[in-house]
Amino acid sequence: xxxxxxxxxxxxxxxxxxxxxxxxxxxxxxxxxxxxxxxxxxxxxxxxxxxxxxxxxxxxxxxxxxxxxxxxxxxxxxxxxxxxxxxxxxxxxxxxxxxxxxxxxxxxxxxxxxxxxxxxxxxxxxxxxxxxxxxxxxxxxxxxxxxxxxxxxxxxxxxxxxxxxxxxxxxxxxxxxxxxxxxxxxxxxxxxxxxxxxxxxxxxxxxxxxxxxxxxxxxxxxxxxxxxxxxx
Amino acid sequence: xxxxxxxxxxxxxxxxxxxxxxxxxxxxxxxxxxxxxxxxxxxxxxxxxxxxxxxxxxxxxxxxxxxxxxxxxxxxxxxxxxxxxxxxxxxxxxxxxxxxxxxxxxxxxxxxxxxxxxxxxxxxxxxxxxxxxxxxxxxxxxxxxxxxxxxxxxxxxxxxxxxxxxxxxxxxxxxxxxxxxxxxxxxxxxxxxxxxxxxxxxxxxxxxxxxxxxxxxxxxxxxxxxxxxxxxxxxxxxxxxxxxxxxxxxxxxxxxxxxxxxxxxxxxxxxxxxxxxxxxxxxxxxxxxxxxxxxxxxxxxxxxxxxxxxxxxxxxxxxxxxxxxxxxxxxxxxxxxxxxxxxxxxxxxxxxxxxxxxxxxxxxxxxxxxxxxxxxxxxxxxxxxxxxxxxxxxxxxxxxxxxxxxxxxxxxxxxxxxxxxxxxxxxxxxxx
Ligand SMILES: Cc1cc2nc3c(=O)[nH]c(=O)nc-3n(C[C@H](O)[C@H](O)[C@H](O)COP(=O)(O)O)c2cc1C
Ligand code: SF4
Ligand code: FES
Numbered sequence: 086x087x088x089x090x091x092x093x094x095x096x097x098x099x100x101x102x103x104x105x106x107x108x109x110x111x112x113x114x115x116x117x118x119x120x121x122x123x124x125x126x127x128x129x130x131x132x133x134x135x136x137x138x139x140x141x142x143x144x145x146x147x148x149x150x151x152x153x154x155x156x157x158x159x160x161x162x163x164x165x166x167x168x169x170x171x172x173x174x175x176x177x178x179x180x181x182x183x184x185x186x187x188x189x190x191x192x193x194x195x196x197x198x199x200x201x202x203x204x205x206x207x208x209x210x211x212x213x214x215x216x217x218x219x220x221x222x223x224x225x226x227x228x229x230x231x232x233x234x235x236x237x238x239x240x241x242x243x244x245x246x247x248x249x250x251x252x253x254x255x256x257x258x259x260x261x262x263x264x265x266x267x268x269x270x271x272x273x274x275x276x277x278x279x280x281x282x283x284x285x286x287x288x289x290x291x292x293x294x295x296x297x298x299x300x301x302x303x304x305x306x307x308x309x310x311x312x313x314x315x316x317x
Numbered sequence: 318x319x320x321x322x323x324x325x326x327x328x329x330x331x332x333x334x335x336x337x338x339x340x341x342x343x344x345x346x347x348x349x350x351x352x353x354x355x356x357x358x359x360x361x362x363x364x365x366x367x368x369x370x371x372x373x374x375x376x377x378x379x380x381x382x383x384x385x386x387x388x389x390x391x392x393x394x395x396x397x398x399x400x401x402x403x404x405x406x407x408x409x410x411x412x413x414x415x416x417x418x419x420x421x422x423x424x425x426x427x428x429x430x431x432x433x434x435x436x437x438x439x440x441x442x443x444x445x446x447x448x449x450x451x452x453x454x455x456x457x458x459x460x461x462x463x464x465x466x467x468x469x470x471x472x473x474x475x476x477x478x479x480x481x482x483x484x485x486x487x488x489x490x491x492x493x494x495x496x497x498x499x500x501x502x503x504x505x506x507x508x509x510x511x512x513x514x515x516x517x518x519x520x521x522x523x524x525x526x527x528x529x530x531x532x533x534x535x536x537x538x539x540x541x542x543x544x545x546x547x548x549x550x551x552x553x554x555x556x557x558x559x560x561x562x563x564x565x566x567x568x569x570x571x572x573x574x575x576x577x578x579x580x581x582x583x584x585x586x587x588x589x590x591x592x593x594x595x596x597x598x599x600x601x602x603x604x605x606x607x608x609x610x611x612x613x614x615x616x617x618x619x620x621x622x623x624x625x626x627x628x629x630x631x632x633x634x635x636x637x638x639x640x641x642x643x644x645x646x647x648x649x650x651x652x653x654x655x656x657x658x659x660x661x662x663x664x665x666x667x668x669x670x671x672x673x674x675x676x677x678x679x680x681x682x683x684x685x686x687x688x689x690x691x692x693x694x695x696x697x698x699x700x701x702x703x704x705x706x707x708x709x710x711x712x713x714x715x716x717x718x719x720x721x722x723x724x725x726x727x728x729x730x731x732x733x734x735x736x737x738x739x740x741x742x743x744x745x746x747x748x749x
Contacts, residue, residue, distance in 0.1 A: 101478050103435060104518055109500035110483050148502040149483035151442050167404045168648040169562055169634050174742035205486065205652055207443055208401045208410040210561035210634060211568045220445040227744045248414065249446040259445050263481040271453035274446060276333045281411040283568030285328055287584060288320035295321035295555060296546055298539045305326025305342050
């Protein structure tokens with residue numbers, strides 16, 4: 086539900102930008118963080134605050150796939166079916182989830198807990214097949230692990246993302262982060278998944294480093310403790 | 318050959334994404350050094366280093382910065398393209414997850430060089446934790462005095478805003494990104510005028526990829542010669558190669574430009590057990606596919622171009638002999654049809670028709686005439702579309718027909734695809 090607080094926060098977003106209209110995308114994320122979709126009230130609020138017509142706001146909202154016309158589930162599940170993930174198993178995972186949940190693309194379970202869609206490449210191809218829930222990474226999935234994942238969502242105890250916060254937030258909590266209101270969870274979770282480190286480990290095994298800087302130090306090496314103290 | 322971890326050097330530390338973790342490895346030393354330099358000297362340094370944009374097109378970064386008019390009295394802007402959505406491309410997201418500060422430091426140095434007091438990081442919306450890490454890094458950099466007013470007593474002011482997109486591949490195209498950042502539908506702008514003179518809010522703007530900007534601190538510390546000691550004649554420096562698909566060890570590999578796929582496969586464990594490489598993309602789905610005949614092509618802008626493709630984003634998606642090329646191409650074409658912004662007819666209509674034809678072919682109901690129509694349609698899009706998305710949409714089709722025409726013909730039996738999709742999955746052997 087949109088309240089005076091929402092309007093106040095919309096104004097905080099506007100204040101971040103040299104020109105007010107730049108705030109529209111984050112404001113629509115803010116609307117979704119309250120209503121779970123781009124509600125008519127949300128469109129009105131954005132139009133009023135930015136001095137636009139509702140049609141202008143609607144035209145923007147419908148252009149972007151993350152803005153929803155119907156409420157998302159508490160847990161919004163996206164299965165990557167772009168070519169690489171699809172071939173490595175994404176198609177099988179999506180079929181399995183549709184069957185298991187009894188819903189299709191862009192539909193929500195009757196209890197409102199899970200919505201499902203197939204998504205495009207999410208920049209995690211070295212972790213294929215990839216499933217996202219509330220845009221947190223669930224890497225290297227199988228049909229079995231994906232079914233367990235949605236079962237956990239439906240039961241209210243989803244497993245933690247593989248690269249993300251230490252527990253899964255809700256769709257609305259996620260949208261607040263995207264609107265630019267941090268949830269204080271940036272320090273949770275791993276710094277990198279195993280594939281991100283494959284090349285670095287190989288370099289270390291081989292004793293490979295980048296050429297030294299002119300001052301003799303190795304790029305990205307830890308500074309000697311003393312030097313660090315001197316620098317301060 | 319030698320791997321050259323620079324950007325990824327600290328990724329093994331569990332706190333690599335924090336200010337402490339970054340500072341421990343020399344983070345923000347480059348900013349201190351840069352703020353003591355003349356901005357023009359920084360632009361010259363980046364020019365001399367030979368750094369070329371890592372977002373796909375390989376445009377010289379220093380030259381782009383040099384196009385910004387100076388002393389024009391207008392505000393200048395730096396916009397970081399963190400939209401990473403080109404299928405196969407998966408380097409910027411792990412970079413920002415593991416070390417958002419190297420990007421923030423690069424933003425501060427680059428903004429100072431082009432005399433911008435406002436910078437934006439436009440990150441795709443579909444990566445919650447990356448958005449969190451960027452927000453935290455920017456907040457911590459303000460607290461440490463690396464951003465904000467009078468940075469480190471230099472008199473230079475910079476504000477940085479992390480801006481989450483909302484799901485649209487076309488917003489990675491730089492002028493569509495600007496429209497999106499201004500709060501409009503993300504559709505490309507007519508050029509000229511170029512963003513260097515008429516960019517964000519009509520003011521001079523530099524748009525660079527995440528990896529390009531993140532490479533700047535090392536160039537400041539190492540110098541132009543140091544950077545240019547890596548790579549090949551016209552493609553200089555270190556870069557992230559992203560290996561994915563039917564390989565034993567997918568992941569990120571940081572090395573000089575000009576490595577070959579054969580070297581990367583040999584060192585990383587090769588294709589999965591008992592399978593051979595069938596086709597691969599050198600730089601995402603918009604770069605024409607290559608085959609095992611191209612394993613020794615140096616991965617730099619010139620050599621991959623000479624081999625009939627483009628280096629793009631070094632997104633090395635490898636598919637083995639279980640994969641149906643028609644299925645792969647259909648899926649990519651569906652992507653382009655879905656992501657076409659609709660502004661121009663060749664792309665909007667062309668991608669739609671190509672999906673229909675490819676779907677017919679994959680189902681086994683295609684004809685030789687369909688193949689001719691496909692190539693004809695590609696011909697009508699290439700060079701006639703308003704932006705490079707349309708051109709990119711033709712790449713998988715024309716290259717797949719060039720190398721695997723027989724396989725398209727094999728599909729014309731009326732019986733459907735001869736491949737078993739289960740055999741291509743990673744869980745083919747295990748029970749699912
Ligand atoms: C359809 C399309 C999508 C693109 N997506 C991205 C992207 O996600 N990230 C990126 O850095 N560049 C992308 N580009 C390239 C940008 O237009 C631009 O060339 C680049 O951001 C410039 O930065 P660079 O010189 O540092 O590479 C895309 C281009 C097109 C045509
Ligand atoms: S080529 Fe496609 S994406 Fe680019 S402007 Fe035309 S319709 Fe839009
Ligand atoms: S294809 Fe699925 S993450 Fe890239």
